[in-house]
Amino acid sequence: MSSRLTAARLLRAGLAFTFLYASWSSFTDPASWIGFFPRFLFTLGIPDQVLLAGFSLYEVVLGLWLLVGRQTAFAALLAAATLAGIVVLNWGALPITFRDAGLFFAALALFQLTKKQR
Numbered sequence: 001m002s003s004r005l006t007a008a009r010l011l012r013a014g015l016a017f018t019f020l021y022a023s024w025s026s027f028t029d030p031a032s033w034i035g036f037f038p039r040f041l042f043t044l045g046i047p048d049q050v051l052l053a054g055f056s057l058y059e060v061v062l063g064l065w066l067l068v069g070r071q072t073a074f075a076a077l078l079a080a081a082t083l084a085g086i087v088v089l090n091w092g093a094l095p096i097t098f099r100d101a102g103l104f105f106a107a108l109a110l111f112q113l114t115k116k117q118r
Contacts, residue, residue, distance in 0.1 A: 011110040019063035080107035
């Protein structure tokens with residue numbers, strides 16, 4: 001197995017774990033996660049539990065997509081965009097979300113490893 005393939009598999013597993021764990025944790029301890037949503041979302045009239053459950057479901061889908069390994073480059077870009085959004089929209093919580101910045105770069109590395117060469 002090539003080192004490139006091994007690196008991509010390790011990055012996929014690490015990113016998938018992150019999204020799947022966050023989703024599971026938000027279902028088991030929603031109070032610890034709801035505060036990371038940007039304030040403007042609460043003005044839309046959507047109940048907190050619906051926002052959190054919807055995002056958690058998105059994280060499950062993204063995590064499983066990364067594990068499956070189909071169209072990985074697109075999943076990696078979506079993961080990078082999600083992680084960038086988390087960091088930017090929670091800039092005041094950088095002492096907590098700084099890990100997401102590192103994961104953002106891991107997602108970009110996965111994209112580079114898996115994108116189709118032109």
